Amino acid sequence: MDLLFKIFIDPFLQMGAMPDLLVQTLWEGLVSGVLYALIALGFVLIFKASGVFNFAQGIMVVFAGLTLVGLHEKGVPAWLAVLLTLGVMLALAVAVERVVLRPLVNQPDIILFMATFGLTYVLIGIGEFIFGGEPKQMITDELGLPRGAIDVAMLGGRVTFQKIDIAAAVIASVMIAALAVFFQYTRIGRALRAVADSHKAALSVGISLNQIWAIVWFAAGIVALITGIMWGARSDVSFALQTIALKALPVLILGGFTSIPGAIVGGLIIGIGEKLAEFYWGPLVGGGIENWIAYVIALGFLMVRPQGLFGDKIIERI
Amino acid sequence: MFYREAGQYKKTYSADMAVFPILQDRIGIGLILLAAAVIVPIFGSNFFISTVMIPFLVFSLAAMGLNIVTGYTGLISLGTGAFMGVGAFACYKLTTYFPQVNIIIWILASGVFSAAIGALFGLPSLRIKGFYLAVATLAAQFFLEWCFVRVPWLFNYNASGAIEVPQRTLFGVAITGANATPTMRYLVLLGIVVLMTWIASNILHGRIGRTFMAVRDMDIAAELMGIRLLPAKLTAFAMSSFYCGVAGACMMFLWYGGGEASDAFNINQSFNILFMVIIGGLGSLIGCFFGAALLNIVPIILKFGLPAMGLPLAGATAEHINHLFVGSLIIFFLIVEPHGLARLWQITKQKLRTWPFPY
Numbered sequence: 001m002d003l004l005f006k007i008f009i010d011p012f013l014q015m016g017a018m019p020d021l022l023v024q025t026l027w028e029g030l031v032s033g034v035l036y037a038l039i040a041l042g043f044v045l046i047f048k049a050s051g052v053f054n055f056a057q058g059i060m061v062v063f064a065g066l067t068l069v070g071l072h073e074k075g076v077p078a079w080l081a082v083l084l085t086l087g088v089m090l091a092l093a094v095a096v097e098r099v100v101l102r103p104l105v106n107q108p109d110i111i112l113f114m115a116t117f118g119l120t121y122v123l124i125g126i127g128e129f130i131f132g133g134e135p136k137q138m139i140t141d142e143l144g145l146p147r148g149a150i151d152v153a154m155l156g157g158r159v160t161f162q163k164i165d166i167a168a169a170v171i172a173s174v175m176i177a178a179l180a181v182f183f184q185y186t187r188i189g190r191a192l193r194a195v196a197d198s199h200k201a202a203l204s205v206g207i208s209l210n211q212i213w214a215i216v217w218f219a220a221g222i223v224a225l226i227t228g229i230m231w232g233a234r235s236d237v238s239f240a241l242q243t244i245a246l247k248a249l250p251v252l253i254l255g256g257f258t259s260i261p262g263a264i265v266g267g268l269i270i271g272i273g274e275k276l277a278e279f280y281w282g283p284l285v286g287g288g289i290e291n292w293i294a295y296v297i298a299l300g301f302l303m304v305r306p307q308g309l310f311g312d313k314i315i316e317r318i
Numbered sequence: 319m320f321y322r323e324a325g326q327y328k329k330t331y332s333a334d335m336a337v338f339p340i341l342q343d344r345i346g347i348g349l350i351l352l353a354a355a356v357i358v359p360i361f362g363s364n365f366f367i368s369t370v371m372i373p374f375l376v377f378s379l380a381a382m383g384l385n386i387v388t389g390y391t392g393l394i395s396l397g398t399g400a401f402m403g404v405g406a407f408a409c410y411k412l413t414t415y416f417p418q419v420n421i422i423i424w425i426l427a428s429g430v431f432s433a434a435i436g437a438l439f440g441l442p443s444l445r446i447k448g449f450y451l452a453v454a455t456l457a458a459q460f461f462l463e464w465c466f467v468r469v470p471w472l473f474n475y476n477a478s479g480a481i482e483v484p485q486r487t488l489f490g491v492a493i494t495g496a497n498a499t500p501t502m503r504y505l506v507l508l509g510i511v512v513l514m515t516w517i518a519s520n521i522l523h524g525r526i527g528r529t530f531m532a533v534r535d536m537d538i539a540a541e542l543m544g545i546r547l548l549p550a551k552l553t554a555f556a557m558s559s560f561y562c563g564v565a566g567a568c569m570m571f572l573w574y575g576g577g578e579a580s581d582a583f584n585i586n587q588s589f590n591i592l593f594m595v596i597i598g599g600l601g602s603l604i605g606c607f608f609g610a611a612l613l614n615i616v617p618i619i620l621k622f623g624l625p626a627m628g629l630p631l632a633g634a635t636a637e638h639i640n641h642l643f644v645g646s647l648i649i650f651f652l653i654v655e656p657h658g659l660a661r662l663w664q665i666t667k668q669k670l671r672t673w674p675f676p677y
Contacts, residue, residue, distance in 0.1 A: 053449050099649075100649055100653075103653040104652065104653060104656070107652075107656050108656075109448070109449070110388075110394060110596070110600075111596070111652055111656045113449070114592070114593070114596045114648065114652060115648070115649055115652050115653075117589065117593070117648065118644075118645045118646070118647075118648030118649040118652065119645065119649065120645065121641045121642070121644050121645025121648065122641070122642055122645035122646055122649070123645075124638075124641045124642075124645070125638050125639065125640075125641035125642025125643070125645060126642065128637075128638040128641065129635075129638045129639075129642070246456070246585065249453045249456060250453065250456075252453065253449075253450050253453045253454070257449065257450075285468070288464060288467075288468060289464065291460045291463070291464055292457060292460035292461040292463075292464055295453070295454070295456055295457030295460055295461070296457055296461070298453070298454075298457075299442060299454050299457050302442065302445070302446050302450060302454060303442065303445060303446075306445050306446050306447070306450065307450070308450070316538050
């Protein structure tokens with residue numbers, strides 16, 4: 001009885017008793033949700049266009065961040081470093097398309113998944129080789145990102161908003177809107193959607209798959225760079241960051257592999273759910289549940305909708 | 319010229335269905351077993367046995383477990399590491415409660431616990447498919463990993479939070495613990511692996527194995543043919559986890575000799591074993607051994623072989639090169655032969671049969 005009270009009633013009483021704490025937790029969940037959504041977005045872009053489950057997205061984030069910081073350390077001005085990093089990501093996209101994807105066309109999904117895994121190892125190796133293994137400081141000031149915090153008095157308490165978090169939320173929203181416009185209204189965007197619908201049909205109307213794949217990987221690279229800057233500003237840029245890819249996976253299955261809105265909604269649900277669960281229910285079992293609670297939430301949703309919230313309906317034929 | 323079935327007539331149905339229908343294959347497998355059981359323990363140095371052979375056998379067993387569920391049944395599982403951990407902890411608890419029972423029995427019995435947990439986490443597989451299922455099995459991985467750290471009952475409330483392997487004997491000779499020689503541990507492990515491989519081969523060639531493969535090729539079609547999906551998929555998960563559990567117990571008791579579970583059974587271990595299965599060949603028992611051998615030996619060569627050849631590498635650099643090399647190797651093998659080393663082996667055998675003629 002006591003246990004049931006602790007699970008089902010006590011957390012809500014706590015929420016009611018200290019609404020400012022609740023708002024703070026919700027805000028933190030929201031911000032991490034936005035950041036998860038950013039990573040999930042990189043996955044979705046590539047999965048939609050090429051059907052490849054790109055495990056390397058996490059390391060691409062780290063790689064982009066490291067390149068940016070590394071170039072700046074060499075004395076390159078920040079704006080030029082950003083441009084150069086974009087160039088590196090473009091080169092990476094073209095290389096991946098030529099070396100890895102093209103020879104593996106038409107292979108089963110799991111083979112392509114494993115190939116991106118190999119790519120992860122290669123990028124870790126190259127990254128460590130060039131930049132060394134130690135964590136680096138993100139160049140927030142040079143990029144014009146704000147720092148510091150705003151304290152707002154509300155609901156009988158104080159809620160702290162980090163400025164960088166607000167910036168992250170704004171930038172993420174802008175980027176998602178830009179991607180939506182790009183997909184909806186530009187020529188390349190239409191080609192991307194055609195490829196996502198059907199490879200064969202796209203080929204038959206003269207869309208070059210190779211070119212599209214390189215573009216998509218480059219788009220995922222841009223997303224990775226922005227994600228890298230944002231995550232890097234919140235902590236350090238280090239290889240430990242690549243594990244955030246694992247955080248994005250439940251977001252992905254929750255929203256559906258093929259849906260950009262799904263990635264965003266999924267990110268917010270996971271981010272907020274995770275923080276609430278950790279803060280209010282975590283102490284019951286000794287804390288540290290952040291690592292798996294996201295998967296359990298996603299699993300719960302999947303049992304009801306096996307294709308995720310916004311994924312394409314799975315039609316099976318004999 | 320020497321490897322062909324000319325003149326070997328099959329007179330019974332069972333001879334036709336044999337796993338090794340060709341005499342040369344039977345001689346070959348006998349020679350390999352002989353080499354593994356006699357020549358390696360006599361001539362192999364302690365270093366060779368404990369860094370090459372023991373990890374190779376443990377990983378082969380774990381890869382076999384994953385291959386049952388991923389290669390034969392077509393359900394991608396990323397929880398291998400955690401299921402191995404369940405086996406290791408089950409074995410640890412069992413041998414602390416019943417120290418008088420032989421440790422080999424507990425190593426094999428620990429698979430039962432792992433199988434139960436595996437079947438439980440296999441339940442979503444009925445509704446969820448493909449990559450969605452792969453991510454869902456990650457729930458098992460992270461949840462169990464968390465349990466290994468946060469539930470002190472599992473590691474007997476000791477301060478280090480690690481499994482402490484006690485000394486256990488077989489016929490008066492130590493096979494686990496600090497006093498066990500690598501050769502003894504190797505021989506016990508070899509016995510377990512040979513037994514488990516033999517059982518797996520028989521199960522997979524029989525009705526259950528065919529059920530798995532029907533489910534893999536198309537589960538709706540299998541269902542229409544009268545295969546009940548729930549028992550089939552759960553059996554696959556249970557059997558797979560059984561093998562992984564035994565592999566985990568072997569890993570802790572016969573290889574590591576104790577240690578922290580969070581290092582040995584984390585997500586990277588799951589991926590590592592998935593690599594072995596894919597590079598070795600999905601849906602092939604011999605592929606498990608090939609995959610385990612390749613991915614086990616390459617890092618060892620990089621770590622010990624290159625400095626011996628006069629290429630001095632600092633620890634960190636070797637680590638980076640190892641990453642780079644393993645990654646390139648995976649991509650290379652996937653491009654050259656997506657069906658794994660087992661397919662290459664089959665092609666070689668076919669070529670040998672017709673050699674020196676083209677066909």
